[in-house]
Amino acid sequence: MAYETLLFEQRDGISFLTLNRPEKLNALNRQAIEELRDGFERVAADASARVVILTGAGEKAFAAGADIAELSALTPVEAEEVSRRGQDLFDRIENLGKPVIAAVHGYALGGGCELAMACTLRVASEDARLGLPEVKLGLIPGYGGTQRLPRLVGKGKALEMVLTGEPVTAEEALRIGLVHRVVPRRELMEAAEVWARKILANSPVAVRFALRALHQAGELPCSKGQMLEAALFGLACATEDMKEGTRAFLEKRAPKFSGR
Numbered sequence: 001m002a003y004e005t006l007l008f009e010q011r012d013g014i015s016f017l018t019l020n021r022p023e024k025l026n027a028l029n030r031q032a033i034e035e036l037r038d039g040f041e042r043v044a045a046d047a048s049a050r051v052v053i054l055t056g057a058g059e060k061a062f063a064a065g066a067d068i069a070e071l072s073a074l075t076p077v078e079a080e081e082v083s084r085r086g087q088d089l090f091d092r093i094e095n096l097g098k099p100v101i102a103a104v105h106g107y108a109l110g111g112g113c114e115l116a117m118a119c120t121l122r123v124a125s126e127d128a129r130l131g132l133p134e135v136k137l138g139l140i141p142g143y144g145g146t147q148r149l150p151r152l153v154g155k156g157k158a159l160e161m162v163l164t165g166e167p168v169t170a171e172e173a174l175r176i177g178l179v180h181r182v183v184p185r186r187e188l189m190e191a192a193e194v195w196a197r198k199i200l201a202n203s204p205v206a207v208r209f210a211l212r213a214l215h216q217a218g219e220l221p222c223s224k225g226q227m228l229e230a231a232l233f234g235l236a237c238a239t240e241d242m243k244e245g246t247r248a249f250l251e252k253r254a255p256k257f258s259g260r
């Protein structure tokens, strides 16, 4: 698929996906959603792609939301379908089995904020503004925002953000746990790459199992989640990576993981 709204690059195990509609502040129209879906399917199918860094082109925005021009013309039945398609993509991103790092700068509003929340880790630049302003348009969040935001920041803060529609600054986002780190704008991509390289140094199988177990936290009751954890822990002990990781520790050298 040739992309018009997405840049796709691969380097040293990292896939760089960049939303590329800067003249519309990377607003997520139907085409952008489908290209993003295709990009993530490519990453899923490629064993050499182990970490994703997702960002937005241009200086002003990660993504300023779903495309309001498109939304304004939808029938209710079409709108339900658009919401389900977007939710499906964001669930796919959350459950990719590979860490996805959102490098957030400028506006991350509506669907842009929801997209960042579906990612595994979020680093923001100091100029970032994150929020769910849908009520200002007579809408509510439709790409998982009403569910992911309270899980990240607590119901009280989520209610405040969704009902006022007001975005939070990067500093506030850090304080409430909506992003993990805040850095100066010029250091944003390097900060994301430092995380990516730290993850790349670890066992790919263990990273995948850890993601799977952690994603069930909040979905399963604690006892069932721990059963899954114990099963994956046992499975990890059967991998070459576990043999190599423990042997390397005892031999006081860096491990060389094969991903098997």
Ligand code: COA
Pocket: 023, 024, 025, 027, 028, 064, 065, 066, 067, 068, 069, 107, 109, 110, 111, 133, 134, 137, 139
């Ligand atoms: N959907 C469609 N187009 C959008 C958009 C969106 N979510 N957000 C921005 N754009 C477009 C603008 O219409 C404008 O296009 P134009 O130059 O053809 O008129 C262009 O992107 C630049 O945006 P502009 O509003 O001129 O930039 P600004 O710096 O003055 O304001 C924002 C930036 C983010 C405050 C403002 O664009 C905004 O409020 N966007 C909508 C945010 C939103 O409600 N998102 C949730 C959608 S459900």
